[in-house]
Amino acid sequence: xxxxxxxxxxxxxxxxxxxxxxxxxxxxxxxxxxxxxxxxxxxxxxxxxxxxxxxxxxxxxxxxxxxxxxxxxxxxxxxxxxxxxxxxxxxxxxxxxxxxxxxxxxxxxxxxxxxxxxxxxxxxxxxxxxxxxxxxxxxxxxxxxxxxxxxxxxxxxxxxxxxxxxxxxxxxxxxxxxxxxxxxxxxxxxxxxxxxxxxxxxxxxxxxxxxxxxxxxxxxxxxxxxx
Amino acid sequence: xxxxxxxxxxxxxxxxxxxxxxxxxxxxxxxxxxxxxxxxxxxxxxxxxxxxxxxxxxxxxxxxxxxxxxxxxxxxxxxxxxxxxxxxxxxxxxxxxxxxxxxxxxxxxxxxxxxxxxxxxxxxxxxxxxxxxxxxxxxxxxxxxxxxxxxxxxxxxxxxxxxxxxxxxxxxxxxxxxxxxxxxxxxxxxxxxxxxxxxxxxxxxxxxxxxxxxxxxxxxxxxxxxxxxxxxxxxxxxxxxxxxxxxxxxxxxxxxxxxxxxxxxxxxxxxxxxxxxxxxxxxxxxxxxxxxxxxxxxxxxxxxxxxxxxxxxxxxxxxxxxxxxxxxxxxxxxxxxxxxxxxxxxxxxxxxxxxxxxxxxxxxxxxxxxxxxxxxxxxxxxxxxxxxxxxxxxxxxxxxxxxxxxxxxxxxxxxxxxxxxxxxxxxxxxxxxxxxxxxxxxxxxxxxxxxxxxxxxxxxxxxxxxxxxxxxxxxxxxxxxxxxxxxxxxxxxxxxxxxxxxxxxxxxxxxxxxxxxxxxxxxxxxxxxxxxxxxxxxxxxxxxxxxxxxxxxxxxxxxxxxxxxxxxxxxxxxxxxxxxxxxxxxxxxxxxxxxxxxxxxxxxxxxxxxxxxxxxxxxxxxxxxxxxxxxxxxxxxxxxxxxxxxxxxxxxxxxx
Ligand SMILES: Nc1nc2c(ncn2[C@@H]2O[C@H](COP(=O)(O)OP(=O)(O)OP(=O)(O)O)[C@@H](O)[C@H]2O)c(=O)[nH]1
Ligand SMILES: [Mg+2]
Numbered sequence: 001x002x003x004x005x006x007x008x009x010x011x012x013x014x015x016x017x018x019x020x021x022x023x024x025x026x027x028x029x030x031x032x033x034x035x036x037x038x039x040x041x042x043x044x045x046x047x048x049x050x051x052x053x054x055x056x057x058x059x060x061x062x063x064x065x066x067x068x069x070x071x072x073x074x075x076x077x078x079x080x081x082x083x084x085x086x087x088x089x090x091x092x093x094x095x096x097x098x099x100x101x102x103x104x105x106x107x108x109x110x111x112x113x114x115x116x117x118x119x120x121x122x123x124x125x126x127x128x129x130x131x132x133x134x135x136x137x138x139x140x141x142x143x144x145x146x147x148x149x150x151x152x153x154x155x156x157x158x159x160x161x162x163x164x165x166x167x168x169x170x171x172x173x174x175x176x177x178x179x180x181x182x183x184x185x186x187x188x189x190x191x192x193x194x195x196x197x198x199x200x201x202x203x204x205x206x207x208x209x210x211x212x213x214x215x216x217x218x219x220x221x222x223x224x225x226x227x
Numbered sequence: 228x229x230x231x232x233x234x235x236x237x238x239x240x241x242x243x244x245x246x247x248x249x250x251x252x253x254x255x256x257x258x259x260x261x262x263x264x265x266x267x268x269x270x271x272x273x274x275x276x277x278x279x280x281x282x283x284x285x286x287x288x289x290x291x292x293x294x295x296x297x298x299x300x301x302x303x304x305x306x307x308x309x310x311x312x313x314x315x316x317x318x319x320x321x322x323x324x325x326x327x328x329x330x331x332x333x334x335x336x337x338x339x340x341x342x343x344x345x346x347x348x349x350x351x352x353x354x355x356x357x358x359x360x361x362x363x364x365x366x367x368x369x370x371x372x373x374x375x376x377x378x379x380x381x382x383x384x385x386x387x388x389x390x391x392x393x394x395x396x397x398x399x400x401x402x403x404x405x406x407x408x409x410x411x412x413x414x415x416x417x418x419x420x421x422x423x424x425x426x427x428x429x430x431x432x433x434x435x436x437x438x439x440x441x442x443x444x445x446x447x448x449x450x451x452x453x454x455x456x457x458x459x460x461x462x463x464x465x466x467x468x469x470x471x472x473x474x475x476x477x478x479x480x481x482x483x484x485x486x487x488x489x490x491x492x493x494x495x496x497x498x499x500x501x502x503x504x505x506x507x508x509x510x511x512x513x514x515x516x517x518x519x520x521x522x523x524x525x526x527x528x529x530x531x532x533x534x535x536x537x538x539x540x541x542x543x544x545x546x547x548x549x550x551x552x553x554x555x556x557x558x559x560x561x562x563x564x565x566x567x568x569x570x571x572x573x574x575x576x577x578x579x580x581x582x583x584x585x586x587x588x589x590x591x592x593x594x595x596x597x598x599x600x601x602x603x604x605x606x607x608x609x610x611x612x613x614x615x616x617x618x619x620x621x622x623x624x625x626x627x628x629x630x631x632x633x634x635x636x637x638x639x640x641x642x643x644x645x646x647x648x649x650x651x652x653x654x655x656x657x658x659x660x661x662x663x664x665x666x667x668x669x670x671x672x673x674x675x676x677x678x679x680x681x682x683x684x685x686x687x688x689x690x691x692x693x694x695x696x697x698x699x700x701x702x703x704x705x706x707x708x709x710x711x712x713x714x715x716x717x718x719x720x721x722x723x724x725x726x727x728x729x730x731x732x733x734x735x736x737x738x739x740x741x742x743x744x745x746x747x748x749x750x751x752x753x754x755x756x757x758x759x760x761x762x763x764x765x766x767x768x769x770x771x772x773x774x775x776x777x778x779x780x781x782x783x784x785x786x787x788x789x790x791x792x793x794x795x796x797x798x799x800x801x802x803x804x805x806x807x808x809x810x811x812x813x814x815x816x817x818x819x820x821x822x823x824x825x826x827x828x829x830x831x832x833x834x835x836x837x838x839x840x841x842x843x844x845x846x847x848x849x850x851x852x853x854x855x856x857x858x859x860x861x862x863x864x865x866x867x868x869x870x871x872x873x874x875x876x877x878x879x880x881x882x883x
Binding site: 174176177178179180181182183184185187188190195196198199200201202203205209210211212213214215216217218219 | 491630722726
């Protein structure tokens with residue numbers, strides 16, 4: 001799958017889920033309608049995206065972005081909206097602005113993106129008033145993100161080692177698991193430390209609020225930690 | 228063997244009582260221990276979360292009052308994401324016990340008070356019990372009880388359930404607050420939350436009549452978008468759910484988080500504050516649990532220990548069992564030599580059947596069962612089982628389960644029936660079904676008797692262990708297939724890891740006795756009746772026709788003596804009957820004189836696999852319905868015949 005196509009899909013999924021009020025999953029036919037292509041080819045593309053870890057996708061249920069996918073989508077969205085600003089504010093192009101940006105976004109390097117943002121005076125909104133995502137933000141939901149938070153390192157609990165400590169930043173994933181974790185007191189800002197790791201990517205044992213918990217890797221993967 | 232606790236204190240369903248108390252709290256905090264203390268019953272106790280899966284009721288007579296005591300499954304919150312949580316919530320909210328006794332682990336107040344706060348939301352008469360108070364000193368924890376009472380607005384009692392300390396005080400306090408006017412709810416959330424809760428609760432108070440729950444609690448559940456409550460309320464007033472949804476959206480906007488997280492966060496914030504004011508912990512060094520876990524969870528030693536413990540359990544059972552068994556056999560042999568009675572009056576035949584059944588039971592069953600259950604109870608109460616779950620989690624993922632499933636599977640080595648019920652600790656339907664299916668393949672005590680009593684005793688212990696090993700491999704393969712074939716979702720492991728406890732000796736002995744006793748009461752009659760029947764059939768010549776019908780399978784395919792036909796039929800009722808009846812028919816427990824080594828191994832294999840016993844089939848039916856129960860049964864019959872036939876040929880070929 002060409003890079004351009006991947007980016008286009010991820011961006012579409014992001015747009016649609018934003019449109020649906022941040023409802024996490026987007027349906028295949030919604031994507032097909034949006035891109036004006038057949039549902040079958042969307043399904044095929046989504047399967048490919050899933051294999052590469054960009055999306056979580058279950059036929060009939062719908063698709064949602066993984067962290068990896070979301071990062072790319074946000075990046076491309078940022079480029080898109082910065083380019084719109086550029087076209088609109090500097091070049092004064094109104095007609096076809098959106099389509100132009102749509103094409104250019106894929107070829108704008110990260111360095112050029114940074115330079116462009118600086119050149120435009122780090123705009124926060126694009127010409128039609130939509131927010132320009134910041135580059136390494138975790139989710140589009142958190143509105144109060146300030147510069148200090150952005151500079152912090154946020155990693156998955158999975159990448160921590162035995163003996164490491166941190167603070168929970170956010171938890172996502174399966175609703176059942178999320179509910180259980182918050183009942184057990186795993187909430188944003190809660191301190192957490194890793195006590196033991198089972199070999200061969202087995203579960204980890206963590207200490208939270210004075211109790212010891214064993215959790216599988218796939219669940220630890222959905223817990224984001226600030227260190 | 229079915230767990231049973233026959234006791235005069237078991238409550239009859241229509242018995243009138245003065246009032247009801249319910250024991251509620253997180254998993255593994257000692258609810259059942261306190262229940263047993265209060266009622267004299269024998270609920271299973273162990274050191275791993277999720278033992279009690281069903282409501283149990285008992286009776287306490289205290290100062291002339293008849294009090295109904297209810298033991299509930301452990302729960303972490305009132306959100307209805309798991310079955311046992313719904314059971315407990317429905318009971319507390321609907322049955323309205325007069326007083327709820329909230330038992331908490333005093334060494335871990337922060338996590339435990341989360342549920343307390345939810346009980347306070349529910350506005351039920353409440354007593355807080357700080358259990359494990361015996362460990363407070365050791366861990367240098369100091370709790371300001373008065374302050375805690377004052378901050379929570381409910382009475383607080385300290386107990387050490389294992390030794391019975393403080394148990395009476397619970398009841399005294401209960402009687403005291405029962406006579407009191409309604410307790411004051413003193414926990415308030417922050418203004419944003421209270422505003423929305425208050426708004427909804429007010430309307431509920433005015434407009435919704437005859438619901439069992441408190442308005443404030445309903446308001447909170449509606450905010451959380453709890454499916455049960457939303458459904459119930461929508462039936463009565465469909466505007467309310469929308470109103471609550473709007474409120475939830477407002478709150479989500481203010482806090483930038485999902486509403487459930489907002490509420491959990493607020494609760495924990497309040498708790499943090501309470502804990503800060505009431506609990507003082509002097510910095511303790513590395514705890515014993517942490518030290519032990521360095522070995523138990525070690526990459527290499529950890530696995531060695533798992534293998535050692537599981538095979539140790541079997542070897543210990545065999546060594547001790549064989550020793551006692553031989554002793555008893557010698558002892559009985561001195562009293563009376565048994566002669567098979569194949570003719571004579573019917574009561575002579577019957578009596579002989581009863582007697583040999585009894586003797587076979589005493590010499591074969593009790594010696595093996597006692598040491599097994601003793602060690603199992605020690606293991607269960609030590610806190611090691613969750614460590615096995617931790618170490619084997621990865622392996623269990625391969626069959627669509629996770630580490631927690633190891634616990635019911637291990638319990639299955641005792642008896643499949645309670646193990647099937649223990650599958651409720653698994654989160655999804657699919658995971659419950661797979662675990663229960665695999666449990667029916669685990670050789671329970673009854674099958675262990677057959678394996679140890681024949682193969683280990685008369686071939687050698689290595690062949691017996693090989694059968695167990697083969698069984699484990701088979702379980703993994705079938706589990707993998709079931710995981711691929713069955714629809715449904717699987718979720719990962721989230722499990723509390725309790726601290727190790729030195730097993731409380733009285734608890735261990737009581738548990739071992741309770742399980743063995745249930746065997747004496749239920750199982751011995753089965754042996755006696757079974758062997759009387761078989762003696763009758765034998766002496767009147769009915770055995771051969773039955774055996775002949777089955778001989779195309781038993782003799783031609785499996786290479787067993789034709790008498791095994793009837794044994795396998797009896798075995799459906801209880802697996803150990805296959806061996807026991809063999810002893811009865813041939814009047815000896817020296818099976819080497821009846822079967823060749825190959826036949827013994829084959830018979831052990833068939834017995835191990837060919838069908839879940841009757842009680843297990845019924846347990847499966849109760850948990851999953853007839854269709855699945857029968858499906859599993861049929862699969863296993865076919866599987867057993869197939870595998871054992873192949874094994875017979877293989878064993879003969881290699882010349883065992
Ligand atoms: N040291 C100590 N151990 C206790 C005390 N109370 C209970 N235990 C032990 O704690 C473990 C758990 O007790 P249970 O009564 O089975 O706990 P439960 O709350 O019924 O657990 P679930 O049914 O799983 O929810 C057992 O091993 C008990 O022996 C206590 O006061 N002190
Ligand atoms: Mg219990």
